[in-house]
Amino acid sequence: MVRTRLDTARELTRGLLHDPAFRSAIPADAQGKRRFLVALLDEPMSEVFRWIEEQGTPVVLSVRAAAGSISNIVISPVPHSDETPSEEPIPVHPEASVGMFVAAVWQAGGSVIFHRAEDPDLKLQLV
Amino acid sequence: MTKAKGRRRRRRHVRTVEERPTGAEPAEDARDTSEETEYQVYLGAAGEDRVIVRLVSERGQLIDFAMIQETIDGGQWRAVVRYDCSHGTVHVHRFRHGGRRPMSKKVVATLEDIETAFLLAERGIYDAWEENRRVYFEKGRRRGPDTARYGA
Numbered sequence: 001m002v003r004t005r006l007d008t009a010r011e012l013t014r015g016l017l018h019d020p021a022f023r024s025a026i027p028a029d030a031q032g033k034r035r036f037l038v039a040l041l042d043e044p045m046s047e048v049f050r051w052i053e054e055q056g057t058p059v060v061l062s063v064r065a066a067a068g069s070i071s072n073i074v075i076s077p078v079p080h081s082d083e084t085p086s087e088e089p090i091p092v093h094p095e096a097s098v099g100m101f102v103a104a105v106w107q108a109g110g111s112v113i114f115h116r117a118e119d120p121d122l123k124l125q126l127v
Numbered sequence: 128m129t130k131a132k133g134r135r136r137r138r139r140h141v142r143t144v145e146e147r148p149t150g151a152e153p154a155e156d157a158r159d160t161s162e163e164t165e166y167q168v169y170l171g172a173a174g175e176d177r178v179i180v181r182l183v184s185e186r187g188q189l190i191d192f193a194m195i196q197e198t199i200d201g202g203q204w205r206a207v208v209r210y211d212c213s214h215g216t217v218h219v220h221r222f223r224h225g226g227r228r229p230m231s232k233k234v235v236a237t238l239e240d241i242e243t244a245f246l247l248a249e250r251g252i253y254d255a256w257e258e259n260r261r262v263y264f265e266k267g268r269r270r271g272p273d274t275a276r277y278g279a
Contacts, residue, residue, distance in 0.1 A: 005170045010253040017245050036168045047172035
């Protein structure tokens with residue numbers, strides 16, 4: 001087990017103990033499950049996509065940045081609607097790293113609609 | 128904590144983790160004002176290790192918890208080590224591969240200070256992660272599966 005994962009999970013656990021606001025910010029799925037997925041910066045997003053396909057959403061993607069802080073990104077499905085989405089979804093290529101994804105979310109101001117892109121060239125749009 | 132609070136906590140502890148399997152929803156109890164929430168922390172997308180944290184709070188105050196190290200074994204999530212509270216104390220339950228019930232149960236703290244107990248559980252799981260796994264699989268190999276005796 002990579003130590004970084006354990007350290008990240010430990011900090012999440014401690015956050016749950018000490019921070020009621022953090023506890024209540026974790027979304028639950030239809031069965032009431034509240035889930036975190038601890039990932040590493042250099043992992044490919046394909047791993048995250050595979051996990052989501054198997055386990056579903058919402059999930060909080062938790063990543064420890066190089067500086068030591070933890071980014072918690074809530075990934076949830078966009079509700080189906082006939083209306084045109086207010087923002088253009090960004091493509092995320094499975095081979096893009098989790099770090100690139102986190103950077104894209106930060107660049108977008110903390111909230112972003114994305115979809116899985118299969119075209120390898122599209123991953124460059126994240127940088 | 129006063130004795131009166133201790134008695135209240137014992138009465139209120141109506142849902143221990145032994146009473147229902149991992150992932151099952153908490154039973155409803157209209158008389159109980161406490162709130163139980165379960166969090167699942169997956170340690171990587173490979174999905175072979177996770178920690179379950181169950182917190183019981185009342186008016187924002189943590190009154191009870193369980194913390195469980197789990198691993199995929201035979202295609203199913205199995206508890207490796209579980210810390211939980213009952214009768215005013217914190218217990219650690221150790222499991223082994225192939226065993227349905229805990230192979231050991233030990234009192235490790237009282238619930239006088241629940242935050243300290245929580246941090247003790249945290250250390251017992253995160254600091255000993257690999258060792259817990261090693262013991263789980265090694266003891267399972269040595270002892271084999273649980274057996275039931277009929278008519279003995």
